[in-house]
Amino acid sequence: MFSLCYLPTAGRLTITMIQARNLKAMDITGASDPYVKVSLMCEGRRLKKRKTSTKRNTLNPVYNEAIVFDVLPENIEQISLLIAVMDYDRVGHNEVIGVCRVGNDADSLGREHWSEMLSYPRKPVAHWHPLVEYQETTSSSQGGSCNSLKAPPSP
Numbered sequence: 001m002f003s004l005c006y007l008p009t010a011g012r013l014t015i016t017m018i019q020a021r022n023l024k025a026m027d028i029t030g031a032s033d034p035y036v037k038v039s040l041m042c043e044g045r046r047l048k049k050r051k052t053s054t055k056r057n058t059l060n061p062v063y064n065e066a067i068v069f070d071v072l073p074e075n076i077e078q079i080s081l082l083i084a085v086m087d088y089d090r091v092g093h094n095e096v097i098g099v100c101r102v103g104n105d106a107d108s109l110g111r112e113h114w115s116e117m118l119s120y121p122r123k124p125v126a127h128w129h130p131l132v133e134y135q136e137t138t139s140s141s142q143g144g145s146c147n148s149l150k151a152p153p154s155p
């Protein structure tokens with residue numbers, strides 16, 4: 001479960017990772033060491049990423065951690081968030097437990113959550129999201145309107 005909150009005047013998108021439950025066990029201990037990686041995406045490209053702390057040996061982690069991205073109002077329509085729950089491993093690669101997406105171009109709940117956030121600016125909106133298996137999407141789109149995200153706010 002996470003909440004989304006957008007402040008149009010400040011151009012600030014806040015995602016608060018609240019908790020997850022019934023995660024898949026990735027370790028032989030029968031549990032996982034989950035942390036959440038949030039990527040700010042634009043047309044298939046990752047612009048920025050942030051992650052939460054790692055909760056050790058649990059399938060029901062509680063985070064209550066806020067992640068903030070700067071997104072100008074003129075760019076909010078083009079971006080989406082890729083939220084990946086990861087299992088930390090001391091040895092070898094960290095594995096993806098599952099992902100979900102929110103944004104204008106996301107599926108059903110991801111799109112509804114996003115439009116609810118835009119309809120109620122400054123108000124955090126929280127929802128549970130199901131995790132799906134991660135599939136790497138190959139996108140060859142380059143440049144385009146994403147470049148404008150780096151522009152400074154107009155005076």
Ligand SMILES: [Ca+2]
Binds near residue numbers: 087088
């Ligand atoms: Ca692990």
